[in-house]
Amino acid sequence: MKNIVDQADHAALVKGSHDDRAAQDFAFTLRNHVTGELMPANRTVFDRRAATAYARQAGKAPATPAEVRRAMSADSWYKFYLSARRTSQELIWSSVIPAVERGAAAARVKAAGGSLNLDPDLVPPRYISAIDIHCMPGGYCADRGPGDEAAGAVYDRGVYLYMSGLMGPMNDGVGQLAARWLKARLPDFAPASILDVGCGVGHATLAYHGVYPDAALHGLDCGAALLRYGHRRAESLGVSVHFAQGDAEQAPYPDASFDLVTSHIVLHETSTRALPAILKDNFRLLKPGGVMLHIDQPRFDDSDPYATFLQENETWYNNEPFWRQYRRIDLAEVAQIAGFAAADIQLDVLTAAVVQQSQNNQRVSAMSETAKKRGFSILLARKPA
Numbered sequence: 001m002k003n004i005v006d007q008a009d010h011a012a013l014v015k016g017s018h019d020d021r022a023a024q025d026f027a028f029t030l031r032n033h034v035t036g037e038l039m040p041a042n043r044t045v046f047d048r049r050a051a052t053a054y055a056r057q058a059g060k061a062p063a064t065p066a067e068v069r070r071a072m073s074a075d076s077w078y079k080f081y082l083s084a085r086r087t088s089q090e091l092i093w094s095s096v097i098p099a100v101e102r103g104a105a106a107a108r109v110k111a112a113g114g115s116l117n118l119d120p121d122l123v124p125p126r127y128i129s130a131i132d133i134h135c136m137p138g139g140y141c142a143d144r145g146p147g148d149e150a151a152g153a154v155y156d157r158g159v160y161l162y163m164s165g166l167m168g169p170m171n172d173g174v175g176q177l178a179a180r181w182l183k184a185r186l187p188d189f190a191p192a193s194i195l196d197v198g199c200g201v202g203h204a205t206l207a208y209h210g211v212y213p214d215a216a217l218h219g220l221d222c223g224a225a226l227l228r229y230g231h232r233r234a235e236s237l238g239v240s241v242h243f244a245q246g247d248a249e250q251a252p253y254p255d256a257s258f259d260l261v262t263s264h265i266v267l268h269e270t271s272t273r274a275l276p277a278i279l280k281d282n283f284r285l286l287k288p289g290g291v292m293l294h295i296d297q298p299r300f301d302d303s304d305p306y307a308t309f310l311q312e313n314e315t316w317y318n319n320e321p322f323w324r325q326y327r328r329i330d331l332a333e334v335a336q337i338a339g340f341a342a343a344d345i346q347l348d349v350l351t352a353a354v355v356q357q358s359q360n361n362q363r364v365s366a367m368s369e370t371a372k373k374r375g376f377s378i379l380l381a382r383k384p385a
């Protein structure tokens with residue numbers, strides 16, 4: 001494996017046999033090769049070949065993301081790159097699934113005091129159930145009934161490989177960033193109750209325990225198997241989290257239940273209809289003086305059509321239907337419509353330099369132009385006291 005630390009073991013994690021690990025290492029290394037070696041070469045192909053060929057035909061240089069896409073789509077290198085990229089993405093998941101399917105013996109875990117509250121009647125939002133987001137087979141809401149944790153096990157191991165281990169051994173890098181940023185930005189804010197919406201298996205949720213150890217932690221997601229796994233994972237790690245199944249557009253909690261409502265890399269996967277509804281419900285859930293914090297992908301830098309074209313590949317080829325729209329939404333405006341006052345809303349970007357602090361990847365400097373645009377964006381808003 002390319003990075004220095006492997007994913008940290010815990011009682012719920014399924015890494016599989018020696019052969020499973022070998023397949024995972026191959027998928028991981030191939031993906032790193034595709035993103036670290038093949039992806040940057042697209043720029044050379046565009047500058048030296050595709051842009052010229054396009055200009056010859058169209059009578060002008062490609063100037064918009066759509067024109068860059070048309071120019072590149074005619075080039076055989078780009079087609080090869082896309083094929084390798086999609087294959088490596090699918091291999092990540094298929095290297096993880098056999099071990100999960102064989103079913104590891106469920107290790108007993110000590111009780112940390114958390115809970116799991118599933119809603120068998122929940123109909124997951126169609127924007128999640130209709131497509132396997134970033135090609136994870138079965139998607140977030142696959143559930144084979146009582147006791148099934150497969151989607152959680154696949155997500156935990158698969159995301160570690162997918163993100164090249166850059167989220168750290170606990171897959172919690174985004175949660176750590178958000179919680180520490182919040183503590184630095186609002187040093188006097190001490191939330192007693194925290195809700196992480198779209199918590200998945202709780203990667204980010206648990207990060208808040210380190211920063212706010214006295215807070216009651218809650219995680220909400222619509223995937224039952226994610227939550228079963230997340231519950232066992234949290235208990236095995238000795239962190240008390242109350243997980244519940246529900247839709248973040250109408251979260252199953254009374255008004256004014258939480259001091260902090262947060263989400264991590266969730267909003268870019270929600271539909272343009274659902275996102276405003278989620279922020280509106282977040283506002284309802286906050287106590288007076290409470291804080292909403294969302295961390296996700298940055299906005300597009302529309303001044304660079306090539307960079308935007310490259311980013312939009314997520315929508316075109318990686319089953320991320322809302323990636324393009326999300327990066328153009330004015331989050332401050334949506335937060336105002338949700339009920340927050342303009343003066344109580346802040347937007348910030350955590351730069352790639354911060355995000356990549358744990359990265360052991362010699363391509364960083366070569367990719368610096370792209371990397372500069374790759375930080376996380378933060379939406380922070382406070383309800384009046």
Ligand SMILES: C[S@@+](CC[C@H](N)C(=O)[O-])C[C@H]1O[C@@H](n2cnc3c(N)ncnc32)[C@H](O)[C@@H]1O
Pocket residue numbers: 125128140141174197198199200201202203204220221222223226246247248249263264265266269270274
């Ligand atoms: C990319 S994952 C992020 C998971 C987690 N926040 C993390 O940092 O690992 C997005 C999660 O949001 C959940 N999600 C999306 N829309 C949701 C909604 N309306 N209600 C509840 N969960 C939702 C998905 O089921 C999925 O688990």
